[in-house]
Amino acid sequence: MKILVPVKRVIDYNVKPRVKADGSGVDLTNVKMSMNPFDEIAVEEAIRIKDAGKADEIIAVSVGPAKAQETLRTALAMGADRAILVETDAEVEPLAVAKILKAIADEEQPGLILLGKQAIDDDSNQTGQMLAALMGRPQGTFANTVELDGDSVMVKREIDGGLETVKLAMPAIVTTDLRLNEPRYASLPNIMKAKKKPLDTKSPADFGVDITPRLTTSNVSEPPVRQAGEKVADVDALVAKMKALGIA
Amino acid sequence: MKTLVWVEHDNNAVKDATLAAVTAAGKLGEVHLLVAGANCAAVAEEAAKIAGVGKVHLADNPAYEHALAENVAPLVADLMGHHDAFVCPATTTGKNIAPRVAALLDVMQISDILSVEGDKTFTRPIYAGNAIATVTSSDAKLVITVRGTAFEKAETTGGSGTVEAVSGPADAGLSSFVSSEIAKSERPELTSAKVIVSGGRALKDADTFQEYIIPLADKLGAGVGASRAAVDAGYVPNDYQVGQTGKIVAPEVYIAIGISGAIQHLAGMKDSKTIIAINKDEDAPIFQVADIGLVGDLFKIVPELTEKL
Structure with missing residues (x-):
């Protein structure tokens, strides 16, 4: 069985994004970029499934600029077997990404597609669900635990108020939540080895997908800033304030 | 514009999250609802009373x-033949x-x-709420999810909607429900609580979290939340987590105890009306x-506060 793992190159998790003064977007010049953290979890889960003898090959895919090669090399260094870069400098919306991924899945016929529940740049939380719809296959979103069981996969999902377990017929699409696993760091020897693993480069046109955006962003601004209030001296003063708020 | 709002429910009652979506849909046009479930006629009756519902x-x-x-x-997609926007909490x-x-x-x-700026123009948070984008759709139909804390809740009474049974596609046979583990609690749910008491890593462990946070929350009739650090350290279960990767809350009063205030956490609670912080690091x-x-x-x-309230 093959596992397909789509990954996205995004601003590093630890960097505070700065909004451009002209309102045209977030400034990404000279900003550290990394693999989307939820996608790292997806790569890790795929590796664990392969290590358990339940998968033969892990294919990492990214839709993005030439530099997304670095992100794919990271996935290869972690343990993916080969990679496909669908290169474009355009911003590609989740719907178009899902269409490209569907075309790749049609060629590769994976039994499982594992991807992050959302990217930490646009925070859309759509690609996995859209891909599942386009493929007419089931989806296990916000996965906390993934267990393969013959022709099906059990996914424990993080939902409001608790957890829910669903059983999905394979091929299935699973999106990862934070607590599914803790991704490994790639070791230096593996980083070296990853440089020799195959990486194919394609374009959206190779898959016949129109990536023209459906949404236009007219402005990006800073969120309203909250002003710091006052500090009180002791518990009595706090109690008085809380009484004034009507909650005590 | 005719909107179709997804009614969130447990087959018995309408959940609060629906009400903010109704308000958002009302800014676009006519509000129709969809109650999809099993033996859920009572939910539809209740939903028909929500103010402004057709x-x-x-x-x-x-x-x-x-x-x-x-x-x-597929059921929703069918119904969208007669509607212009699908609006989901x-x-x-919904996600x-x-x-x-x-x-x-x-x-x-x-x-x-976060807001409706025009027929097809909306604002939404990106980069964990560190930026707000204004976006316009060019699609013929709209599919929208609504952040609950950004819109007033519609009134649960005063509406006089008519209930109409619809049939849709049968079981797709692709997936099945196995089980759920929903925490049972007398406490208000985080997303609808008026007051939330939230604890961070400084609480030290699961026992001290219980010992210090819970009595204060009990005294205030508050919901209980936690930072991601406290959840990751195992003090409380996942569903307590407030933050960009957890729940987004906006209560009247949010009391942050031993929480340093990482961006991740602030993204989940900074729209609270009043924020009270207790922390040893000034x-x-x-x-x-x-x-x-x-x-x-x-x-x-915290013990002194609990006693004096």
Whole structure:
């Protein structure tokens, strides 16, 4: 069985994004970029499934600029077997990404597609669900635990108020939540080895997908800033304030 | 414009998250509802009373009982033949279903809207709420999820909608519900609580979290939350987590105890009306957003506060 793992190159998790003064977007010049953290979890889960003898090959895919090669090399260094870069400098919306991924899945016929529940740049939380719809296959979103069981996969999902377990017929699409696993760091020897693993480069046109955006962003601004209030001296003063708020 | 709002429910009662979505939909046009579930006629009756509601579509079918996206998305897609916008609360249910509907309709979804700026123009948070984007759709139909804390809740009475049964596709046979573990609690749910008491890593362990946070929450009739650090350290279960990767809350009063105020956490609670912070580090970032701060040892302050309230 093959596992397909789509990954996205995004601003590093630890960097505070700065909004451009002209309102045209977030400034990404000279900003550290990394693999989307939820996608790292997806790569890790795929590796664990392969290590358990339940998968033969892990294919990492990214839709993005030439530099997304670095992100794919990271996935290869972690343990993916080969990679496909669908290169474009355009911003590609989740719907178009899902269409490209569907075309790749049609060629590769994976039994499982594992991807992050959302990217930490646009925070859309759509690609996995859209891909599942386009493929007419089931989806296990916000996965906390993934267990393969013959022709099906059990996914424990993080939902409001608790957890829910669903059983999905394979091929299935699973999106990862934070607590599914803790991704490994790639070791230096593996980083070296990853440089020799195959990486194919394609374009959206190779898959016949129109990536023209459906949404236009007219402005990006800073969120309203909250002003710091006052500090009180002791518990009595706090109690008085809380009484004034009507909650005590 | 005719909108179709997903009613979030447990087959017995309408959940609060629906009400903000109704308000958002009302800014776009006529509000129709969809109640999809099993033996859920009572939910449709209740939903019809929500202020401003027109038609309530009731799809009562065992295949819809657990709102599996594989089964309900085709139902919604069918109904969208007569509607212009599908509006879903941005709950885990809504986030699961809406993109599947959008792809079936070949529409690019607009996630987590904060405001309605025009017929097809909305604001939404990006980069964990560190930026707000204004986006306009060029699609013929809209698929939207609504951030619950950004819109007033519609009144639960005063409406006089008509309930109309609809049938939809049968079980797709792709997925099945196995089980759920829903925490049972007398406490208000985090997303609807008026007051929230939230604890961070400084609480030290699961026992001290219980010992210090719970009595204060009991005294205030408050919901209990936690920072990601406290959840990751195992003090409390996942569903307590407030933050960008947890729940987004906006209570009247949010009391942050032993929480430093990482960006991740602030993104989940900074829209609270009043924020109270208790932390021993006077330079903690939480004080930059707190309306009322008290610097000191929480293990002394919290018991004293609980006693004096």
